[in-house]
Amino acid sequence: MVSFFLTLSSLFFFLCFFVHGSSAVDTISGDFTLSGDQTIVSSGGTFEMGFFKPGASSNFYIGMWYKQLSQTILWVANRDKPVSDKNTSVLKISDGNLILLDGNNQTPVWSTGLNSSTSSSVSALEAVLRDDGNLVLRSGGNGSSANVLWESFDHPGNTWLPGVKIRLDKRTGKSQRLTSWKSSEDPSPGLFSLELDESTAYKILWNGSNEYWSSGPWNPQTRIFDWVPEMRLNYIYNFSFFSNSTESYFTYSIYNHMNVSRFVMDVSGQIKQFSWLEANKQWNLFWSQPRQQCQVYKYCGSFGICSEKAEPFCRCPQGFSTKSQKDWDLKDYSAGCVRNTELQCSRGDVNQFFPLSNMKLANNSEVLTQTSLSICASTCQRDCSCKAYAHNEGSNQCLIWAKDVLNLEQLEEDNSEGNTLYLRLAPSDIPNGSSGKSNKAMIFGAVIGSLGVIVLVLLVVILILRYRRRKRMRGEKGDGTLAAFSYRELQNATKSFSDKLGGGGFGSVFKGALPDSSDIAVKRLEGISQGEKQFRTEVVTIGTIQHVNLVRLRGFCSEGNKKLLVYDYMPNGSLDSHLFFNQAEEKIVLGWKLRFQIALGTARGLAYLHDECRDCIIHCDIKPENILLDSQFCPKVADFGLAKLVGRDFSRVLTTMRGTRGYLAPEWISGVAITAKADVYSYGMMLFEIVSGRRNTEQSEDEKVRFFPSWAATILTKDGDIRSLLDPRLEGDAVVDIEELTRACRVACWCIQDEESHRPAMSQVVQILEGVLEVNVPPFPRSIQALVDTDEAMVFFTESSSSSSHNSSQKHSHSSSSSKKTTNNNSSA
Structure with missing residues (x-):
């Protein structure tokens, strides 16, 4: 996801490191045991x-890790039964099993659990650590002749x-699951687990019972889980789902073994995918689900408050303290918070209520309807059993908690979903001497005090609102060049958001009309965590960007968590x-000239964002769905600048793309810093689709997945028939320019090179399409097929007037005098 599973979108890669020396042992047999600092190493290292x-713990475990990555633990044998001394403990073959014995008394603490009467009778029993990370207990020899009795x-x-x-297992109903560690120093089974259910969906559970995230069911047509669209990146990962009358399972393999990543059911309750950054020697978090930490069920325990603002995510409210500070220090917050002072209900009405503002309320309350705040x-x-209450003014509901309050979340101050929770405390725990005031008196005083202010300003407010409304209706604008709309105005303009034009990772788009009858498109944003001032500042910045090939932003709305763009x-x-429609749809096929102009106009828009704005703007989500066409079919790049608005949640956008697969550059997967060259990669993938008129990755009638860029790269590098790459629907198009088609295909192949430095800048792409620069035959991208010699000179375009016999220095010497520019790959980088 890439991302749920990737979203499953990215998973574990093998390391291509080798153990120094050929004497490394990979087997535990009858004459070899494991104790102390001894290890076994898989045959490939x-x-x-x-x-x-683990950490500062005094316990020892038998575990497996990557040889070269300083004990990144991948599997633990004795998770819930540690040993105290590794030097006196031993892992050995005994009584037909692989068994771990603890201490001098040699007490069994872990075993493979085979029937000893059966397994002990087989010959040559041994445990082998394979180079795929599987620990196998086998007998009867090596290779295919071996009989596997047990495997990790x-x-x-x-x-x-x-x-x-x-x-x-459909016969028993039991799931084989991933289970988190209890804490960072305790690998015993924790509260969070991932398993497959009967509806062919994966789900994350708290304590094996409460589900709080699901992948959605498996879709056999698209071959992905419905709510994990990042699985579409299957030209990098090979996902497989199998189901019959007895079992269902999901597994995967990998195509490229050069990168390293790991997929973990984390102690945070999130599924996480990490990528190894060799340059920094550290793991980089690439993808996780659920997207927000506070979406994890009971993450902060009873009475704990979760906040996304900063780590640690959990804190205790007024009058409470951590139940186990040691566990909290290890990022295990499940024990929650306990009261500093016990309640004394039996002595009369002495308890008070402390208000916690801007709270997203827990969902384990009793609901009383049509009730005022005072009641x-x-x-x-x-x-006396009531531990907290809240009042929802919108629905006039009273929420009462008789049990421990769970899943409390602190929201931003301007979030309209926030509410006030009144928490019952002993008088001594109420701050600032306010324990003597009853909650009812506080509410009454606040209401009385507010009445006077309301009476004084009511008429003024009404006049101001009317004035601002009339100003907007006349088209006058605020915040620089943009109109600031109210939510109600946009709700009316879109007829309550009834005419949906489309949607994506950033949100849904609806058609509307202003009072002056001009049509608008209103995008209702999702996942915006910024405050009011920061959001307005970023929107105004986007509004100043004007270009013929960029969609014009006319205005915005920002009311609490309601963020919309017009x-x-x-x-x-x-x-x-x-581009992508079947014959049953009555649509006109875009001709070649129009397609080429759309490709050129899009490139110009992206070049403007990258090079001509005050700050380089990286779009991050280039695909056909984000290229809009006006009444004259002039292309307009949409959604530029939104990556910055979404901020740290932008990975969510990438993992919820519903369009097509394959637009993410390799650096998104490897976790390195993203530059403008990521847009170049996405543009190259889209340019192939403009040429072919079909999705790059599609499943044919014979159920084979075909990847168009691979075919195109083969045609280009082997000097094949370039017309074979063209949309078959354009066979009768007499104005197809073969030179334009060749330039488009070649530059597309250069754009999708694995190395950023091998890709042209968008300004150079424009020059190539315009014919100012002549593009050379590109190499085969390694992510498609590993055919490129790493020492090969990577020159992607040369001077059009130069003959093929010119050497590199001659080409450079002509660059200053020729009317057509020239450059090589290094200079472009």
Whole structure:
């Protein structure tokens, strides 16, 4: 996701490191045991297994880790039964099993659990650590002749390796699941687990019972889980789902072994995918689900408050303290918070209520409808079992908690979903001497005080609102060049958001009309965590960007968590609707000249964002769905600048793309810093689709997945028939310019090179399409097929007037005098 599973979108890669020396042992047999600092290493040097001690813990465990990455633990044998001394403990073959014995008394603490009467009778029993990370107990010789009796792949811990099957046994109803560690120093099974259910969906559970995230069911047509669209990136990862009458399971393998990543059911309750950054020697978080930490069920325990503002995410409210500070220091917040002073209801009405503002309320309350705030307060005050209450003014509901309050979340001050929770405390825990005031008196005083202010300003407010409304209706603007709309105005303009034009990772788009009858497109944003002032500042910045190939932003709305953007309406919709349609749809096929102009105009818009704005703007989501067409089919790049608005949640946008697969550059997967060259990669993928008129990755009638860029690169590098790459619907188009087609295909192939420095800048792409620069035959991208010699000179365009016999220095010497520019790859980088 890439991302749920990737979203499953990215998973574990093997390391291509080798153990120095050929004497490394990968087998535990009858004459070899494991104790102390001894380890076994897989034959290819990828994995190592032995005793380890997590963090500052005094306990030892048998575990497996990457050989070269300083004990990144992937699997633990004795998760809930540690040993105290690794030097006196031993892992050995005994009584037909692989068994761990603890201390001098040699007490069994872990075993493979086979029937000893059966397994002990087989010959040559041994445990082998394979180079895929599977620990196998086998007998009867090596290779195919060996009889596998037990394997660690059938008993995964918190980490998912390629080849491991997360399965559901339909006969018993039992799931083979991933289970988190209890804490960062305790690998015993924690509260969070991932498993497959009967509806063929993966779900994350708290304590094996409460589901708080799901992948959605498996879709056999698209071959992805419905709510994990990042699985569409299957030209990088090979996902497989299998189901019959007895079992269902999901597994994966990988195509490229050069990168390293790991997929973990984390102690945070999130599924996380990490990528290894070799340059920084550290793991980089690439993808996680659920997207927000506070979406994890009961993450902060009873009475704990979760906040996304900063780590640690959990804190205790007024009058409470952590139940186990040691566990909290290890990022295990499940014990929650406890009262500093016990309540004394039996002595009369002495308890008070402390208000917690801007709270997203817990969902384990009793609901009383059609009740005022004062009645709600008195109801809870009279009931000794009532631990907290809240009043929802919109629905006039009273919420009362008789049990521990769970899943509380602190929201931003301007979030309209926030509410006030009144928490019952002993008088001594109420701050600033306010314990003597009853909650009812405080409410009454606040209401009386507010009445006077309301009476004084009511008429003034009405006049101001009317004035601002009339000003907007006349088209006058605020905040620089943009109109500031109210939510109600946009609700009316779009007829309550009834005419939906489309949607994507940033939100949904609706058609509307202003009072002057001009059509608009209103984008209702999702996942915006910025405050009011910062949001307005960023929107105004976007509004100053004007270009003929960029969609014009006309205005915005920002009311609490309601964030909307108002754009010019594009009557011809998005590019994808004109490229990908079946014969049953009555649509005109775009001719070659129009397609080429759309490709050129899009490139000009992106070049403007990258090079001509005050700050380089990286779009991050280039695809046909984000290229809109006006009444004259002039292309307009949409959604530019929104990546910055979404901010740290932008990975969510990438993992919720519903359009097509394959636009993410390799650096998104590897976790390195993103530059403008990521847009170049996405543009190259889209340019192939403009040429072919079909999705780059599609499943044919014979159920084979075909990847168009691979075919195109083969044609280009082997000097094949370039017309074979053209949309078959354009066979009768007599104005197809073969030179333009060749330039478009070549530059597209250069754009999707793996290395950023090998890709042209968007300004150079414009020059190539315009014919100012002549593009050379590109190499085959390694991500498509590993055919490129790493020492090959990477020159992607040369001087058009130069003959093929000119050497490199001659080409450069002509660059100053020729009317057509020239450059090489290094200079472009």
